[in-house]
Amino acid sequence: MLELIDITKTYQTGAIPTPVIRGISFTVQRGEFVAIMGQSGTGKTTLMNILGCLDVPTSGKYLLDGVDVFQNDDDAMSAIRNQKIGFVFQQFHLLDRASALDNVLLPLTYADHYPADAVARGEAALQAVGLGDRIAYRPSQLSGGQQQRVAIARALITSPALILADEPTGNLDRRSGLELIAILQKLNAEGRTIVLITHDRNIAEHADRILELQDGRIHEDLAARPHLNAEQELLAPAGGGQ
DSSP states (O other): OEEEEEEEEEEEETTEEEEEEEEEEEEEOTTOEEEEEOOTTSSHHHHHHHHTTSSOOSEEEEEETTEEGGGSOHHHHHHHHHHHEEEEOSSOOOOTTSOHHHHHHGGGGGSSSOOTTHHHHHHHHHHHTTOTTOTTOOGGGSOHHHHHHHHHHHHHTTOOSEEEEESTTTTSOHHHHHHHHHHHHHHHHTTOEEEEEESOHHHHTTSSEEEEEETTEEEEEOSOOOOOOHHHHHHSOTTTOO
16 A cells, blocks of 8 residues: 655754654555554654655655655646545644535545536545534534544545544544544445554554654554454443443
8 A cells, every 4th residue: 555665854954954754664555554653753743744745755765556656746746645645634624614515525626627426425425424414514513523524524535545644633532532533443444544643542552553653763563452442432331441
C-alpha cells in the first residue's frame, strides 16, 4: 500500500540545519490499521505532511501503490492527494454555511469530472458514518463528534486507497472519541487502509500495529498487547467493566 524508504527531512534556519526526520523506513500493507504515535516535537506533524503529500522530504522515497509520488509534478501530486488519500484532521475544517452533504461533496469539486452520482455517493458516505438523518444540517447544528463524522464521510467520498487521520480524537470527549475510533475500525474491517497519527497510547492501541516516533526515528512496538475494540468499550458498563 505504502512504503517509506530512508526518508529524511531537514529544515534550514539561516546557516543552521535542523534535522526533524532522520532516516525513516516502514511499510503499511493494504487493509492494515496502523497507528503512528509521538509527542509534540518528535517530527509527527512533519511525517504526517509527507505521508499526505503535503510536504516533500529532503531525501528518500515514498511509494504509494507502487508509485514514487515525489517524482510527479505539482498537478499530479494534487491529483494523488485528491484521489488516493482521504484526510481527517483534528480540526474539522467544515464550511460553516454549507450543509453536511455539501461539505462531504467538496473534494469532488476539485476532481477532473464531477460524477453524475455525486449526491448519492455523498448520502451513502454520511449513512456509513451514522449521519444519514443529518444530511441537511449545518456544522453549528452538529456536536463535535458529529462534525468529525462529517469529516470522515468527506474523506471517503473519493474512495481513497488510504485514510490518513491526524489526531482525529483530539477535540472530542472520551465517548465521542471512542465512537469515532469505532467507525475507523469498521471501515478498516471493510478493507480500508488507515494510518492514525496520535499522541495518545490509549487511542493508538485500537490499531493493529503501533509505530512510535522518537527523535525523528521510528520504533515499532512489538510487545504483546490486547487489540482494543472501541465498540465493545462503548457497550461496557460505566466504571471500567470489561
